[in-house]
Amino acid sequence: AGPCDIYAQYDTPCVAAHSTTRALYNSYNGPLYEVVRGSDGSSTNIAPLSAGGVANAGAQDSFCANTTCVIQTIYDQSGNGNNLTPAPPGGETAGPQSNGYDNPASAIGAPVTLNGQKAYGIFSSPGTGYRIEDTKGVATGNEPESIYAVLDGTHFNDNCCFDYGNAETNAHDDGDATMEAIYFGTCTVWDKGAGSGPWIMADLENGLYSSNAEYGTNSADPTQNDRFLTAMVKGGTDGFALLGGNAQSGDLSTYYNGSRPSGYQPMNKQGAIILGIGGDNSDGAQGTFYEGVMTSGLAPAAADAAVQANVVAAGYATTSLVSGPAVNPGSTVTMRVTTPGFTTRYIAQNGTSGQYSSSVVTTVITSSSPSSLQQLGLWKVVEGLAQSDCVSFESSITSGSYIRHYAFELYVDANDGSAQFADDATFCPKAALNGQGNSIMSWSYPTRFFRNYADTMFVASEGGPQYFDTTNSYNNDVSYVVGSGFES
Numbered sequence: 242a243g244p245c246d247i248y249a250q251y252d253t254p255c256v257a258a259h260s261t262t263r264a265l266y267n268s269y270n271g272p273l274y275e276v277v278r279g280s281d282g283s284s285t286n287i288a289p290l291s292a293g294g295v296a297n298a299g300a301q302d303s304f305c306a307n308t309t310c311v312i313q314t315i316y317d318q319s320g321n322g323n324n325l326t327p328a329p330p331g332g333e334t335a336g337p338q339s340n341g342y343d344n345p346a347s348a349i350g351a352p353v354t355l356n357g358q359k360a361y362g363i364f365s366s367p368g369t370g371y372r373i374e375d376t377k378g379v380a381t382g383n384e385p386e387s388i389y390a391v392l393d394g395t396h397f398n399d400n401c402c403f404d405y406g407n408a409e410t411n412a413h414d415d416g417d418a419t420m421e422a423i424y425f426g427t428c429t430v431w432d433k434g435a436g437s438g439p440w441i442m443a444d445l446e447n448g449l450y451s452s453n454a455e456y457g458t459n460s461a462d463p464t465q466n467d468r469f470l471t472a473m474v475k476g477g478t479d480g481f482a483l484l485g486g487n488a489q490s491g492d493l494s495t496y497y498n499g500s501r502p503s504g505y506q507p508m509n510k511q512g513a514i515i516l517g518i519g520g521d522n523s524d525g526a527q528g529t530f531y532e533g534v535m536t537s538g539l540a541p542a543a544a545d546a547a548v549q550a551n552v553v554a555a556g557y558a559t560t561s562l563v564s565g566p567a568v569n570p571g572s573t574v575t576m577r578v579t580t581p582g583f584t585t586r587y588i589a590q591n592g593t594s595g596q597y598s599s600s601v602v603t604t605v606i607t608s609s610s611p612s613s614l615q616q617l618g619l620w621k622v623v624e625g626l627a628q629s630d631c632v633s634f635e636s637s638i639t640s641g642s643y644i645r646h647y648a649f650e651l652y653v654d655a656n657d658g659s660a661q662f663a664d665d666a667t668f669c670p671k672a673a674l675n676g677q678g679n680s681i682m683s684w685s686y687p688t689r690f691f692r693n694y695a696d697t698m699f700v701a702s703e704g705g706p707q708y709f710d711t712t713n714s715y716n717n718d719v720s721y722v723v724g725s726g727f728e729s
């Protein structure tokens with residue numbers, strides 16, 4: 242059985258069921274999600290390998306071979322048609338796309354295995370988010386509901402708001418009690434929990450709540466950073482509960498169960514669904530979603546416990562983010578451009594012999610260039626600052642300085658020790674999109690790869706909103722031969 246079979250048994254059926262990793266009903270064999278590829282803009286649906294099973298990641302890998310793919314639709318498995326697509330502009334902010342919509346997620350940012358079978362989650366970067374405004378079956382007003390999601394406890398930030406759940410149908414902040422969603426992260430604008438976070442909280446609109454206290458600290462709401470975690474928000478007719486646990490083992494614990502904050506009773510839910518954003522499309526947060534559902538009615542504790550056991554039995558585990566020729570920590574490397582006409586250029590700190598700036602460009606360097614020039618194009622590979630499976634590139638001129646993106650342009654900056662810097666400086670080498678060497682994916686924005694554009698270095702997404710995201714020459718511009726020296 243799947244989580245939604247369990248909730249059905251308890252007369253609190255799923256009214257929305259979203260997952261890119263597996264079927265959430267024993268009998269479900271329809272589409273889980275839709276990917277769109279960069280090479281020709283065509284799309285395909287990814288379904289479970291068999292009814293009730295794990296997603297057919299191999300079908301995605303074949304469809305997306307030697308190109309980029311994004312997740313355009315997350316299908317609702319409940320039969321209500323509550324499919325999620327990139328979110329429209331909201332009251333707080335418009336998304337980064339030229340039409341004001343949020344970005345779709347990369348299809349390869351969150352690889353995992355479920356009992357050994359590969360699948361992909363949804364790695365949501367700042368600017369990424371999904372929504373459906375016109376839903377069917379979802380709780381409105383003061384109707385009760387239960388919501389759970391399986392998330393990555395190591396991927397978060399302190400911005401508003403990485404959410405999954407019930408939100409406004411107009412993408413505006415319509416006031417207290419117009420939302421009821423799971424929040425995960427370290428945002429401390431409103432409530433917080435114990436320690437330094439991240440925490441599971443409830444986004445009830447105009448506030449992320451760990452209890453009924455406004456601007457409070459609920460010491461029973463622990464820092465929850467399990468690699469795979471289960472988060473639950475339960476919205477009753479006269480209160481709410483927060484539950485959480487390790488999605489790989491054990492039971493759920495209750496972090497809060499009581500009344501709502503003042504001004505939030507009764508609720509005024511509107512029944513739209515969001516993923517990765519706040520109710521008004523605040524889109525600065527990040528997180529990873531693997532599966533989640535919303536029910537009709539407040540599920541009993543026995544149902545929640547059975548769902549947690551079902552998630553544990555699904556066997557979530559990590560798998561590697563890197564592929565292609567090995568780029569090993571401890572080595573010193575050069576990265577040669579493969580774009581025809583530019584193949585004598587290497588990724589280098591901008592400058593001439595002995596003088597340099599912090600920008601990263603491509604420069605013609607040969608084995609007979611002066612060593613002071615060669616140094617600009619030599620990079621020390623270290624374990625990724627934000628993710629040990631990936632790498633960071635340390636300057637061979639200024640130790641402690643690394644390649645990082647800022648406004649999606651590459652710079653060499655001193656590590657300030659912040660989580661933001663670590664995210665910006667972590668890159669995952671993959672098999673090159675054009676077959677020559679590696680394409681170097683941004684860990685925190687996995688739609689984006691190292692790209693040379695007019696001899697300057699960026700992290701670029703294929704066909705994205707920035708001028709350097711142009712599709713023309715994309716595969717060649719994002720492919721580099723990683724070597725140990727310069728050609729003659």
Ligand code: AHR
Nearest residue numbers: 402446447448519520521
């Ligand atoms: O409640 C927290 C956030 O506040 C909501 O997600 C957003 O709509 C508002 O900015």
Ligand code: AHR
Nearest residue numbers: 646647648649650661665
């Ligand atoms: O490069 C994109 C973002 O720009 C970085 O993550 C951030 O540091 C800056 O705002």
